[in-house]
Amino acid sequence: MISLTAVRKQYSSEVAIGPVDVQIPGGGITALVGPNGAGKSTLLTMIGRLLGIDEGTIEIGGYDVGSTASKDLAKVVSILRQENHFVTRLTVRQLVGFGRFPYSKGRLTAEDEEIISRSIDFLDLGALEGRYLDQLSGGQRQRAYVAMVLCQETDYVLLDEPLNNLDMRHSVQMMQQLKRAAIELGRTIVIVLHDINFAGHYADRICAVKNGQIARFGTPDEILTDEVLTEVFETPVTVIDGPNGPLAVYY
Incomplete structure (x- = not known):
């Protein structure tokens, strides 16, 4: 499990992350989604200790990210930045x-x-x-x-927009391979995605980030609704029944 408790990062009087309180269960894929500038990548880099926090605690698999020795933490969590x-x-x-x-x-x-x-x-x-x-x-x-x-x-893998530079076919292949890694290798994968439909199809959980805070957290069925996506992205979104599950349509 990844646990964030009262986590804050203050950049200026107007720009801040948090307070964030969330528990990401072990296993499967958790997708971080949200509009540009919402704080998705910042949240991921704080979890991976590539960026310090001002307040709160982050634990990964029972290890305190702030105090665990780097050589030990590197055997627990790995991270890929953009x-x-x-x-x-x-x-x-x-x-x-x-x-x-x-x-x-x-x-x-x-x-x-x-x-x-x-x-x-x-x-x-x-x-x-x-x-x-x-x-x-x-x-x-x-x-x-x-x-x-x-x-x-590592049991925990953090990926910041790994679909960058990939066309549609290779994006699908990448998500299929990550799904296999979660299932066959037993990895807990937290991934920043821009495409809400990839998140809905491949993720086990979706964490919607908005204005530096957790706006919603739940299963794809709970997050992929007209109401939730319209609120998070601040643009009209309609969710339709696709051949393989719900699909978000922007207009």
């Missing part, structure tokens, strides 16, 4: 191997190499593992970064 810029020329396999650093400290063992290979295969990157990142498309690089995070083998 900004991924490696200056050094790396192959896909070398990049994915960075996920083993909390365990290997840079000296990969045979077991590490096996886990790297599994993560590469899980994201269907086997044919690309010897290629350099600057030889890949944006979507291929994004899949490589997600493979690196999964290679860290």
